[in-house]
Every structure is written in structure tokens, then in C-alpha cells.
Amino acid sequence: MSENSEIFDLVVVGSGAAGMAAALTAAHHGLSVLIVEKASHWGGSTARSGGGVWIPGNSVLRGQAPADDIESARTYLKSITGEYGDAERIDTYIDRGAEALDFMMAHAPLELRWVPGYSDYYPEAPGGRAHGRSVEPKPFDAQRLGAELATLEPDYTLAPKNFVATQADFRQFHLGLRNPRAPFRVLRIGARWAKGQLLRRHLLARGQALSAMFRIGLRDANVPLRLNTSLVELLETDGRVTGVVVESAGVEHVFGYLAALDAARA
Ligand SMILES: Cc1cc2nc3c(=O)[nH]c(=O)nc-3n(C[C@H](O)[C@H](O)[C@H](O)COP(=O)(O)OP(=O)(O)OC[C@H]3O[C@@H](n4cnc5c(N)ncnc54)[C@H](O)[C@@H]3O)c2cc1C
Numbered sequence: 001m002s003e004n005s006e007i008f009d010l011v012v013v014g015s016g017a018a019g020m021a022a023a024l025t026a027a028h029h030g031l032s033v034l035i036v037e038k039a040s041h042w043g044g045s046t047a048r049s050g051g052g053v054w055i056p057g058n059s060v061l062r063g064q065a066p067a068d069d070i071e072s073a074r075t076y077l078k079s080i081t082g083e084y085g086d087a088e089r090i091d092t093y094i095d096r097g098a099e100a101l102d103f104m105m106a107h108a109p110l111e112l113r114w115v116p117g118y119s120d121y122y123p124e125a126p127g128g129r130a131h132g133r134s135v136e137p138k139p140f141d142a143q144r145l146g147a148e149l150a151t152l153e154p155d156y157t158l159a160p161k162n163f164v165a166t167q168a169d170f171r172q173f174h175l176g177l178r179n180p181r182a183p184f185r186v187l188r189i190g191a192r193w194a195k196g197q198l199l200r201r202h203l204l205a206r207g208q209a210l211s212a213m214f215r216i217g218l219r220d221a222n223v224p225l226r227l228n229t230s231l232v233e234l235l236e237t238d239g240r241v242t243g244v245v246v247e248s249a250g251v252e253h254v255f256g257y258l259a260a261l262d263a264a265r266a
Contacts, residue, residue: 076127108217162196
């Protein structure tokens with residue numbers, strides 16, 4: 001095996017929520033996992049997103065939101081996707097989504113809460129809910145990331161440290177003074193900022209928090225992350241993808257099963 005080859009059961013390409021969730025799942029099922037990320041920062045679009053997670057019937061919603069049933073969510077997804085929706089995938093999402101989220105919460109410090117009144121995007125569609133089915137990460141102290149905080153994909157907003165707004169905050173204050181609760185929400189953000197400063201925290205919210213929570217779970221599961229490492233090619237053995245060729249600092253590496261490494265060497 002060349003010095004540019006390493007054996008892993010699974011190589012995940014991309015360090016967004018999809019890749020991190022896959023890596024976390026595989027690591028906790030006993031596989032050796034590597035994440036490669038072409039950017040100099042990890043987190044992808046996920047780290048810049050609102051961090052809202054729409055998984056009907058999940059255990060967080062069951063404890064906090066008005067009672068709902070997943071059948072209405074199934075109706076909703078099928079009605080809004082119409083002829084473009086894949087019924088089997090929708091059913092799997094609805095039937096197994098809550099279980100998948102529980103798995104993530106069991107293996108990463110994912111702390112989520114319902115976003116009250118963050119409506120489904122089509123609440124008027126069959127099965128739609130105006131009270132909303134989104135959950136979001138609670139503000140999270142990024143100091144737990146240690147040196148990896150410096151390579152987290154930055155947020156779009158350049159707010160002062162600890163001045164963070166959640167989706168629930170946006171929901172209340174974006175209407176300005178037309179919403180009587182808005183001033184209180186702004187005060188609450190200020191109080192969070194002051195507390196964060198006093199306790200010397202480094203709070204993250206939304207997609208930044210979600211990414212950080214996943215990364216800590218992955219670190220606890222000893223899943224390495226290689227930044228500045230791009231997928232170049234998939235390697236196949238007997239019709240199955242068994243490895244990847246990646247490029248980092250102008251050097252190509254092969255990661256995957258031994259069969260893939262042998263094939264690359266041949
Ligand atoms: C402003 C904004 C707000 C949003 N808010 C929400 C929300 O609240 N809720 C919601 O559900 N969705 C939201 N979205 C959408 C959501 O962010 C994306 O759907 C989600 O992050 C996609 O996750 P992902 O893991 O598939 O991709 P990403 O998070 O984009 O990760 C993909 C990663 O793969 C890397 N990559 C790509 N090609 C290669 C390669 N060849 N080699 C190595 N690495 C590679 C990329 O650099 C990137 O880091 C929002 C999006 C935006 C822009």
C-alpha cells in the first residue's frame with residue numbers, strides 16, 4: 001500500500017449535515033470512517049443555514065408542540081410534492097425520521113427545541129400545520145470545539161460575539177413593532193449576549209450550532225476530518241464503489257477498502 005493510501009470502511013465526502021449524520025451513524029455501527037471536505041472550513045451550507053430541522057413526530061416535538069400525528073405530515077408531504085414526490089422515500093422519511101433523529105441525539109450533544117409558530121411553508125395544504133413542525137438547536141457554547149472553532153464555516157451575519165438569534169427569535173422580532181412581543185425578544189437576545197460575555201462563552205445558534213453539535217459527536221466517535229481535500233474520482237470494484245481518489249495540496253490520495261487500494265495501484 002502506498003503512503004498516499006489509507007483503509008477506511010466508509011469515506012464521507014462533504015462535512016455538511018448529510019455527511020456528518022452519515023458518518024456518525026456509520027461510526028456507531030462499528031465502521032472506520034473518514035470525512036473529506038474540499039473547503040478550508042467544515043460545515044458547508046449547513047453551517048450557514050437556519051438550522052431548522054423538519055422531522056414530523058420527533059421526540060422533541062412530542063414533548064413541546066401541540067399534539068400532531070405523522071399521518072397528517074405524510075399527507076402534507078405527498079400533497080406538496082405531488083407528481084414529483086417519491087412515495088416510498090416520503091414514507092421512509094415519515095416512518096423512520098424520528099428514530100433517526102433520536103439516534104443523532106443519543107450520539108451527539110444535539111439539543112433541540114420546537115420553534116413555536118414557525119409555520120409549515122404551505123400551512124393551507126392538506127396536512128399542513130400553522131403552528132409548525134420545525135425544531136432548532138439551542139444556543140451552544142462553541143468553546144467545546146476548541147481549535148476546530150477556527151475552521152467552522154462562518155455565519156452570513158457578522159454579529160458581535162455572543163449576539164446570537166435563534167429561529168424562534170427571528171419569528172418574533174422580524175415584524176418589528178407590529179408584533180408586541182418583538183421588543184421583549186430583543187431584550188432577551190441582549191440578556192443572552194450579556195450572560196455569554198460574563199460567563200466568557202462563545203455562543204452559536206442555528207446552523208452554526210447544529211454543525212458544532214454534530215462535530216463534537218464525531219470527535220467523540222474518533223471520526224477524523226480532512227479539510228482542503230477534494231473528491232477527484234470514485235473507484236469501483238465489481239460494480240461497487242469501494243474507494244475514492246482525493247486531492248490535497250496538489251497530492252492525490254486513495255482512501256477506501258483494500259480492494260480499492262489494490263485497484264488504484266494496479
Ligand atoms: C441561508 C440558508 C438558510 C437555510 N435554512 C435552512 C433551515 O433552516 N432548514 C433546512 O432544513 N434547510 C435550510 N437550508 C438548506 C440547508 O442548508 C441545506 O439543504 C443543507 O445544509 C444541505 O446539507 P448537505 O450536508 O447536503 O450539504 P452542505 O451542508 O452544503 O455540505 C456539502 C459539503 O460538501 C463539500 N463538498 C462538495 N463537493 C466536494 C468534493 N468534491 N470533495 C469534498 N467535499 C466536497 C462542500 O464544500 C460542503 O462543505 C438553508 C440554506 C441557506 C443557504
